[in-house]
Amino acid sequence: MTSDYASIISQSLNTLPVGICIIREDHTITFWNRTIETWTGISQIQAEGRVLEDVVPVFREHHEKSRLNVVFKGGGPVILSSRFHPRIFPLRENSQNEGKYQRITISPFILQDEGAQAIITVEDVTAITEQVFMYRQIKDQVAFELEEKKITERALEMALSKLNNLASITRHDLINNLTIFEGYLSIVLNLEPGGKIQTYLEKMKDTALAMRRHITFARDYQEMGNAVPAWYHVESLVKNSGIGPTFRDITIETNTGNLEILADPLIVKAVYNLLENAVRHGEHTTHIRVTSVKDPDSVTIILEDNGVGVPSDIKGRIFNKGFGSNTGLGLFLTREILGITGMQIIETGTPGKGARFEIRVPAGHFRYPGEE
Amino acid sequence: MEISEEVIDGIRELITIGVGHSAGMINELTKAHVTLTVPEVRIFDINHQTALSALDVTDPDESSQVILSFSGEYTGSLSLIIPYKSAIHLVVLLTGEEGSPDEMDALRVETLIEVGNVVISSVMSSFSILLSSPLTFLYPVYRIGKWVENSLIINYHPKQGILARTKFQIQDREIEGFLFFSITSESFDSMQQTILEIMEKGL
Numbered sequence: 001m002t003s004d005y006a007s008i009i010s011q012s013l014n015t016l017p018v019g020i021c022i023i024r025e026d027h028t029i030t031f032w033n034r035t036i037e038t039w040t041g042i043s044q045i046q047a048e049g050r051v052l053e054d055v056v057p058v059f060r061e062h063h064e065k066s067r068l069n070v071v072f073k074g075g076g077p078v079i080l081s082s083r084f085h086p087r088i089f090p091l092r093e094n095s096q097n098e099g100k101y102q103r104i105t106i107s108p109f110i111l112q113d114e115g116a117q118a119i120i121t122v123e124d125v126t127a128i129t130e131q132v133f134m135y136r137q138i139k140d141q142v143a144f145e146l147e148e149k150k151i152t153e154r155a156l157e158m159a160l161s162k163l164n165n166l167a168s169i170t171r172h173d174l175i176n177n178l179t180i181f182e183g184y185l186s187i188v189l190n191l192e193p194g195g196k197i198q199t200y201l202e203k204m205k206d207t208a209l210a211m212r213r214h215i216t217f218a219r220d221y222q223e224m225g226n227a228v229p230a231w232y233h234v235e236s237l238v239k240n241s242g243i244g245p246t247f248r249d250i251t252i253e254t255n256t257g258n259l260e261i262l263a264d265p266l267i268v269k270a271v272y273n274l275l276e277n278a279v280r281h282g283e284h285t286t287h288i289r290v291t292s293v294k295d296p297d298s299v300t301i302i303l304e305d306n307g308v309g310v311p312s313d314i315k316g317r318i319f320n321k322g323f324g325s326n327t328g329l330g331l332f333l334t335r336e337i338l339g340i341t342g343m344q345i346i347e348t349g350t351p352g353k354g355a356r357f358e359i360r361v362p363a364g365h366f367r368y369p370g371e372e
Numbered sequence: 373m374e375i376s377e378e379v380i381d382g383i384r385e386l387i388t389i390g391v392g393h394s395a396g397m398i399n400e401l402t403k404a405h406v407t408l409t410v411p412e413v414r415i416f417d418i419n420h421q422t423a424l425s426a427l428d429v430t431d432p433d434e435s436s437q438v439i440l441s442f443s444g445e446y447t448g449s450l451s452l453i454i455p456y457k458s459a460i461h462l463v464v465l466l467t468g469e470e471g472s473p474d475e476m477d478a479l480r481v482e483t484l485i486e487v488g489n490v491v492i493s494s495v496m497s498s499f500s501i502l503l504s505s506p507l508t509f510l511y512p513v514y515r516i517g518k519w520v521e522n523s524l525i526i527n528y529h530p531k532q533g534i535l536a537r538t539k540f541q542i543q544d545r546e547i548e549g550f551l552f553f554s555i556t557s558e559s560f561d562s563m564q565q566t567i568l569e570i571m572e573k574g575l
Contacts, residue, residue: 063400067490074500075493076440076509081486083467083479084401103482105511116506125482132479140471 019089019122025072025115027052027059036122041092052120058088071108071118080104082125089122101129167222171215178215182208220333224266225340231260231367232267234301238290241272246279249286256292259299262341262365270337273330274303274357282307282355297363304356309349318347341365375415375564382567384413386502387536387551390495397490402466407541408491410551418533418554435459436476437515438488440496444507445562448555450496452488452538453519458547459484465542481514488512491538495551502566519552532560 010031013020019036023029032047042055052068053060059068064085067078080088082101089104091097103123111117185208189201234256242252252275261267278288285307293300310318317323321332335345342362349356388410395408436459441449454462460473463480466487476484489512500506534553539546555563 063397066397066400067493070493070497073497074503074506075497076442076507077489077511078493079482079486079489079512081482083483084486107509107511108506110506128478132477135477136473 018124021047021052021056021120021122023052023118023120025117027068029055030114030117036089039091039122039124040089056089058085064088068106068118071106072116077105077107080106082129099126099130100124101126164222164226167218171219174215175212178208178212182212217333220266220269221336224264224333224337227265229262229264229341232263234259234261234290234292237267237271238275241268242275242288246276250279250288251286252288252290254290256290256301258368258370259292259301260367260369261299261301261343261361263343264337264340266337270334273334277330278303278305278307278355281310284308285354299361299366301359301361302356303359304349304354306354309351309354309356310347311351315347319345376568378571379564379567380413380415382571383415383534383563384410384536386498387413387495387534390498391491391536391538391551393498394491394494397494398466398487401486401490404466404468404542406466409539409541410536411539412537414535416533416535418531434516435519436484437517437519438485438492438512439515440489440492440512441510442496442507445503445505446499446507446555446559448553448559450492451519451552451554452491452549453552454484454547454549456516458549461545462487462540462542462547465545465547476516485512485514488514491551499563502563502570519550531555531557 013031014034016033017035019039020031020033021029021036022031029047029050029052032042032044034044037043037047047055053065058064064080067080070076071078080103082103085104086101087097088102091100101124103125104120105123106118106120108116108118182205185201185205189198189205192198193201235254235258238252238254238256242250263270275288278285282305285305288303288305291302293302314323319331319335323332338345338359342365344360346358346360347355348358391408391410395406398404398406398408434456435453436456437451437453439449439451456476460476460480463469463476463483464473467483473480492512496507532553532555534551534555536551536553538549538551540549541547
């Protein structure tokens with residue numbers, strides 16, 4: 001190698017951001033670059049010409065010595081990982097060594113006239129090592145939290161199952177007792193006691209009826225969200241719900257095509273509630289119309305009637321629990337059932353001209369089978 | 373290609389010596405008691421099928437490979453191949469890591485490269501007695517994927533394969549891998565010739 005060429009190589013090696021040390025077969029250091037000088041605090045003058053083991057004592061140890069020998073015995077390059085050799089080249093200050101990681105590679109090469117040499121490169125891998133440790137910690141934490149969540153889910157499932165069973169048995173027993181109670185009440189009422197007793201007995205009968213409705217509501221509410229949502233054809237839902245004496249004189253017109261919505265199985269009850277409300281509260285309702293409007297990311301189902309409509313002063317409260325002239329649960333329950341699969345309902349009708357309910361179905365929860 | 377029993381024995385012995393040396397080094401490195409054995413060695417003309425049938429091995433989609441490429445009197449590569457999950461186990465056993473990690477992150481890869489490097493370098497060092505001039509090496513690299521494909525997609529044209537089943541025994545666990553030499557026909561001819569000469573001289 002010419003001295004000019006050697007000088008260029010030497011200058012290049014000095015500018016690299018890795019520590020570089022070149023040794024001969026007898027382990028004498030022939031080159032010590034600036035980076036390694038800065039890191040270790042050992043100058044080029046102090047290092048070059050000395051034996052590697054004197055400058056970097058770790059290489060006196062049996063394992064490191066053996067690995068170094070392999071390089072000169074034709075074994076090829078050697079890699080000393082940060083896992084097994086965190087810091088082979090000690091840093092300038094002892095306090096700097098803590099938490100620092102290096103990766104060392106030793107590779108053989110032949111220099112004409114100078115024989116076998118080995119180039120040792122030292123990389124500072126502290127940043128990537130710390131990142132991997134942090135990544136492992138986060139991964140462990142996520143796995144732990146996931147496991148905790150599974151345990152909680154199992155416990156909640158068990159608690160829900162017990163509560164459902166308890167509620168179901170209690171409702172069943174209450175209904176049985178209520179039926180007996182209503183039976184005796186009917187017998188007494190049939191005796192027509194008259195006067196205040198007659199009045200009180202009729203109040204008791206109304207109260208018993210209200211109790212029965214509350215129990216029915218409790219059953220429906222408990223069932224909500226328990227089943228897996230399924231796809232329902234809107235037109236079939238409306239047609240099947242609008243059957244029976246309530247709708248005998250009502251024309252129900254549906255124009256939603258093949259629109260299907262993803263809903264809780266109790267959607268059947270929700271649709272019935274809306275239709276029944278139109279008849280019960282519309283006073284002179286004769287026509288109910290169900291249509292749909294497709295927006296870019298949603299579909300709105302519109303259910304409107306030609307009844308008296310919802311008075312302005314109560315519009316904001318009709319979906320509240322307990323509001324209403326019947327059980328006060330119909331529209332509340334309807335909104336809850338629709339909400340299970342992300343549907344929202346509002347009333348937008350004009351008082352005196354009829355009620356108008358708009359149900360917004362979000363993207364992914366509606367489809368048009370057979371259409372692109 | 374007809375290969376004499378003497379040559380196969382010679383290659384087996386060189387691999388065994390190299391692997392034996394590496395076991396000692398891994399013991400020192402990891403402070404774990406590691407035993408390495410090479411129960412089987414096969415030599416064959418390389419192609420995808422022969423490589424797989426040589427030791428009745430499979431080429432799973434995911435295996436971890438540490439590959440050392442070299443050129444000179446011998447041109448080719450030497451790889452340590454371990455099924456991906458076994459490689460994670462091996463690293464965990466050697467480093468005493470806690471838990472049951474399921475992936476090879478950067479630190480585990482670096483650790484496996486060093487372990488593979490110890491084995492491969494020792495074997496190369498053992499084979500170097502056959503050489504009249506030193507080889508030129510690239511740094512060992514880590515690859516995952518199908519090992520046969522990775523070994524064949526390199527810029528020289530290996531014709532001869534030497535496949536050695538390698539078993540690591542650590543803490544009552546056995547992890548099986550392979551050492552796979554893929555070299556050019558000229559390299560193998562030279563290797564064969566030298567082995568025969570050495571045997572003739574009775575060395």
